[in-house]
Amino acid sequence: MVSDDRGQARALEAITAGMLLLASLAFALQVTAVTPLTGSTSSQHIENQQAKIAEGVLAAEAENGTVVPTLLAWNESGHFDGAEFGGFHGGGPPTAFGNVLDRTLRERNIAFNVNVFYVTSDGERNRRPLQLVDLGSPSDHASTATRSFTLYDDDVLHDIDESTERAEPTDTTLGEEDGNYFAPDIDGDSRLYNVVEVEVVVWRM
Structure with missing residues (x-):
């Protein structure tokens, strides 16, 4: 009788251990399973990285003073100096700011556009951006950085x-130019022009 009880106990232990093993395997498979969200999570991580890179470029070049000289390179033909109509299409402008954009973004296979917004004469932000760089249409997963x-x-x-x-x-200063510059003088009574x-828009090539 004792022998039968021990046999039943051991059988029960074996069944319980088997169930625990199966439960552990099922849990492990659920944790490591590839779900529809896995790809989007990875994409979001890449988008965040690209946004941080673009933000870093703008912050660093603002500190280095390379952005404003590029914005001020405007010619009598009504576009950025050296650019075709609609901006630069082969990469950043041939300036220190443009070189940093190319080295930091294009060499990492990150495409980018650079848009410029300004305040209109009636004090509103213009809705249609002026394009400094146009490398194409951004993807649905594009990120932006502004300054x-x-x-x-x-x-x-x-x-x-x-x-x-x-x-x-x-x-020639902005105050002396003949009104050809893309942005108007919004305050004629002060030094403010x-x-x-x-806006730098980035996406994977």
């Missing part, structure tokens, strides 16, 4: 020297 820059009446216009890839200052917002 504002203040322009003053005594800021000088620049010409781009493609041989040195630098924006060189001219003798306009406030522009630079």
Whole structure:
């Protein structure tokens, strides 16, 4: 009788252990299973990384003072100096800011557009951006980074020297230009000329 009880106990233990093993395997499979959200989580991580890179570029180049000279490189033909109609289409402009964009983004297979918004004469933010760089249509998973820059009446216009890839200052200030610049003077009674917002849109190639 004792022998039968021990046999039943051992059989019960074996069944219980088997059930626990099966439960553990089922749990492990659920934890490691690839779900529809796995890909989107990975994509979101990449988008966040790209956004941080773009934000870092804008912050660093704002500190280095390379963005405003590029914005001031505007010619009499009504577009950025050295650019085709609609901006630069082969990469960043041939300036220090453009070089950093190319090295930091394009060399990592990250496509980018650079849009410029400004305040209109009636005090509103223009709705249609001016494109500094146009490398195509952003994907559905594009990320953006923005930063504002203040322009003053005594800021000088620049010409781009493609041989040195630098924006060189001219003798003409924004306050002296003949109204050809893309942004208007929004406050004629002060040094303030306009406030522009630079938007970098990035996406994977």
